[in-house]
Amino acid sequence: MTTDRLSTIFAALADPTRRAILARLAEGDATVNELAEPFSISLPAISRHLKVLEHAGLITRSRTAQWRSSSLRAEPLREATAWMDRYRRFWDESFTRLDAHLQRIQSEEKKQ
Amino acid sequence: MTTDRLSTIFAALADPTRRAILARLAEGDATVNELAEPFSISLPAISRHLKVLEHAGLITRSRTAQWRSSSLRAEPLREATAWMDRYRRFWDESFTRLDAHLQRIQSEEKKQ
DNA sequence: TCGCTGTTTAACACCTTCGTTAATTAACGT
DNA sequence: ACGTTAATTAACGAAGGTGTTAAACAGCGA
Structure with a gap:
């Protein structure tokens, strides 16, 4: 139930881990491992959170070598x-x- | 998973029906039936949405006779x-x- | 090519959310 | 007391979110 843009954005923000990730990214781009470090949850979980944030347009991702760097895109x-x-x-x-x-x-x- | 205030607020806003309800309340208080009228979902469903909004602090509710009036409280x-x-x-x-x-x-x- | 590091995908479990219909509660008016 | 209107609670099902571990994929470097 729902795929409108605003809902997606608010839903993305409704998770404290994801908000913390955004806060971290406000200080500069980071890899998945770097983003996962402060949390006590698994890497796959972080990976999914990043997918949610990306889907909401709140981050963009780039790859160099085996690292995938996330960067904040706060326009949403x-x-x-x-x-x-x-x-x-x-x-x-x-x-x-x-x-x-x-x-x-x-x-x-x-x-x- | 999560009961922090901000998460509750964002989660409440992540639903288009609830946002529409808030929009309606911006024009003035309304009863459950009045709020339900524009939607094609059941009254119990609306009733639950109101509970979510109330829990997030986005509305307050009062009763007079058998009517329960909701009013906007946008502080969150x-x-x-x-x-x-x-x-x-x-x-x-x-x-x-x-x-x-x-x-x-x-x-x-x-x-x- | 092999192994290591970084990251994602798959498969699964659990819990929550959202909707439904039926039953219940609450307050009014006669 | 009874019927009517307003709203909530109960019980249930479908769908989706979040987490886990194990397996797969990608790119580097020797």
Whole structure:
């Protein structure tokens, strides 16, 4: 149930191991072994996580010799953020103030 | 596997039906029946989606008489956005410019 | 070619998620 | 009390995610 892009992105982010991998990649490209090192899970498991991230567009992969290097591609996060921004006024103070300001203007316009 | 807050939030957002429900709630509170109306899935299914959203803190629920009204509580989206913001420099142009600016300042400080 | 290192694929188990229908609970109105 | 409306819980099945170990594949280097 679901193959839309946003769902894929959010699903990819819904795993702490994958988020940690992204965090690691933010510091620079890394091989599968390097990425696996901090975790107590097997290499095949990491390999699958990388496949999920790649499928979501959150990483790209290149190979040199027998090493496969992953690099961060955070553009999908922009999409995700863009979606969430629709709800910003429900939490963001400055947005609330802006909203109040606009309402004030509106009600003043009505008076005239 | 996983009960950390951020995972719960992202997992909740990884479903298009749930995102649509949030979109609907952005226009105002609604009962379960009202929320179910646009979808071709059963009421129990909607009821569970609401439970997922509630568990993620994305909605709160109140009851009056036999109706249970849901209302949006987007604060968790702020948390999610906050997490993603760490990667903003990987996609946002203005961030790149800011980054370049900061690096310029830093390297100039080193010269002195 | 052989062996080593790095990584993926295969096969399996387990648990969770998502949907269904049927039954139950809750509160209202008569 | 009874029937109706609103919503949830129960019980079940299909599908998918995550992890494991063992086997396979890929590329290097002697």
